[in-house]
Amino acid sequence: MYAARIPPHASLKSETISPHRKRLSTATVGSDDRFAYWLDMVCAIYAQLECDRPGSDVFGEISFSPLGVLDLTEVHSNVQFLRRTPSMICNDTRDSTLVQIQRVGRAVVRQDGREARLVPGDFVMYDTTRPYELRFEDETHELIVVRLPSSELQPHVTNLHDLTATTVPGTCAAGNLLLTMIDTLQRDIDRLHPSSAIGVSEGITSIIAAGLRGLPGANTQRSSQLCAYHVARVKAYAMDNLRNPELSISKIACAMRVSPDHLSRLFRGEPVPLSRWIWQQRLDACRRDLCDARMANRSVSEIAFAWGFNDATHFSRSFREQFGLSPREWRQKSGYPARGRPTQPVVPEVD
Template sequence: MAVVLDTSTSVPDRRLAVWQDIVCDTFVGLDCRSDMDDSFWGAVTQSTIGPVSCTRVDSCAQRVFRTPSRIARASEDYVLVALGNSGVNGVFQDGREAVVSAGQFVIYDTTRPYELRFDEGFSQTIFQMPRKLLHQRIGAFNALTATTFSANRPLERLAYEFLIGLSRTIDQVDPATANRLMDQGLDLIAMVFADRMHQHSHDQSFHRSALLYRLKNYILSHLRDPELSMPRAAAALGISPRYASDLIAAEQTSFRSYVQMQRLERCKRDLADPAHAARHVSDIAFAWGFNDLAHFSRIFKQRFGVAPREWREHPTP
């Protein structure tokens, strides 16, 4: 169920202070400034999809700052994807500036300073997610913060429309379905990032990032195959197994560990999904590429602290 917070019940001279409390509770520690004085107004409507929050923000002219001092006092590691509904937003991070209006979106990172500038009333839909959800799909994407993703590009338009549609659907479907839809949305975002990186393929760092995305995408597309291997994945990309190993080693993991983690996460999801209640634990494990039930049960418990059957009976958020 969506949670709605707004400044309408606050006395006029307290609304900006109340608004700052609202945005800090909704997102991360931020500082808000505005010249609207007593006419300031703002409202947020927030829903959640597992670890991801989806928030519609409607407000007036203001500037929002994520400062070094705020970051130093925080432990959050989030990425925000902000989609423009109306109005114009300036986003400043990592020495870049993006201007975002209706039909466009931008990404920024809570672990580094940023500034948001709104010169007039605006409406945005913001997906806030742990960095790892994107990082596991594409690797580093720091070079794409404060970049305008526009409806002029077909893939970017598709991602925008899908995410906006998802934001309107979250509270009308069951949590398991919402999580699956969110997975599709994250895959689309990763594809958009990879497409932008490909356009900068002359830059070696972009080239490596694009290859890493292709490697991860191959892995995720073949998780159900028990014969998935590093040589097979490398051959599909046209690179050597050693180079593929180096690419994924830069993520502080190995090919085997990454595959195992992704398979476990999907088994965990399916075990908690009522749609799979009639399936045996072994059916789900084997469907995601495991071929030894005892081994699966052991590493599942090592990873999540409970056995697969315990998780199925008592899943926790």
Template sequence: MDPTLKEVAMSLTLRTADVALAERFDYWRSVVCDAFVPLRAEPGEGDFHGELSTVRLGAVQLSSVEANAHTVRRTPRTIASSDRDYFKIGLQVRGYCVLTQDGREAPLTPGDFAVYDTTRPYSLSFDDTYRQLVLMVPRARLRLKPEEVARITAVRVSGRHGIGALVSPLLLRLADHFDEYESPAGPRLADNIVDLLVTLISGQLELDSPNPDSGRRALLIRITSFIESHLGDPDLGPETIAAAHYISTRYLHKLFSQEGTTVSALIRERRLEHCRRDLRDPLQLTRPVSAIAARWGFVDAAHFSRVFRSAYGASPREYRFTSEPFEGGVTLSAD
């Protein structure tokens, strides 16, 4: 079996033409489950062929999928078998697709795209040869509430009008130059893509809801995405965040107070979570704890050790070198 795509930090292409005809669809099912999330796949008629290319840009994955007729389904059983929680954005390049989720159908023709959520059932049906780009973003990066997610899934967005006309060409250019993004600039590029998607989703939420509170929520989504993208900046704070969104620091604090937390608490929680993951990452075992802390904006090693122990019940070094689970976790209490 080839290395799973989720473990490869470079562009990679897999083709069914590389295996025997009788094994192609089983191989394809394995490929798409490894690349994305566990799925049920059902072949169409005739001989099957497929090709998948993928590249990792920081926490974001961009894939190009080319195949002939088949259907994939995310079912309650496949959801239960995996804790990989993502939003996926499917952009149709060639052919036709029907995305179904949350009681809606999004018929996608070339240039159209839609958002779907891997934590709930969905299906993608392709009735002929097609090419689709799939952008996979951790759900935590967009920080949407469940009720907001349910309003935007399987909603067709035209790639020919509005901000959709900016997103479609950008993703197409990325997909045509996979090998050019295997560099330290990849994570920064991913942050820019996520910011653009947050703007798109925020606008969609505002358009689709008569609720006067939707504008505030859309702004909060943009702000939390900005925070996530700038955690490594040790100077990240209320003044910087407010200025970037053309609001006063007083209004910024009010937004977070209405959510039952503070700006500083959110920044600390997200930084600690990234540090926790890096400390348990086998590929970063030789990286100094201080370097991991600095990567996520903790410039004072002693301060980092104190807040980490408070959150997870162990020092960073203890947490890194033990397999025992620890009590505790980050709490978004007000400062």
């Protein structure tokens, strides 16, 4: 078993294979260096891992494309076992959800005491904040891995931690739809307009969530119909007043004619508390505006203040915590720098 450090990205030389896609491959280094290079590749793209060296010469290739908040990656390799340990999590605190779609070969994913077995077409979700193991049963394998912030799925699935390492079959509607959508996207991603990337990434997230909600262990704590009705009313009121910087729990409670404590009880069955849900909706609205060509002449601060934020520094910090990039970096990535003309989308560099 070999463990990799968190690699210096400068050691990885990516190849541009299209305007929106890059590739890392062990074929770019000598045979003696390929195993170490493969470790650096997976650690840079996903999380710090350790793995077994295969009996034959190591082969590994990862192509990757940014898509809104998602990273869409395709893996071809003959490395058959990878593991993320507690000590690695202490050294590498990345908080991501990984959704693995099996394309060729069979795989086993273990996390949280569960074991998922995958055949081509199936997908599974696991989390980088807790230990996991990946085992591939065939000599070579191919898979798609969608990497996204865990916060993207939490509003859609109430008990996400109970659904790791659980197979979503490719034969179900969500599994089949996800694979079809990913195949189409990979074929046409270079024709995707930057301002459409957010909508497409949200669509992929929704399909993943739909597949997870169809699992037997999903949403085990269901709200009553009356509670769900009141939650929907509260969310509708909050959305209608999202731009108001004075929107607060107490103001919502007053408008709904209930106590703040009652509001808190209503949201106990929701993925996040009401205050955090409002915060997420505001950040999502700002994120969409930063990618909107019609907003190219508005500054980051103007967009933030238009959606109820009243402190530019706090907004920038919150945005980075939520999406992993500053608002200006996000805008540059989408192709619309502040108060300027659209530019070509920026694909994050590994090298």
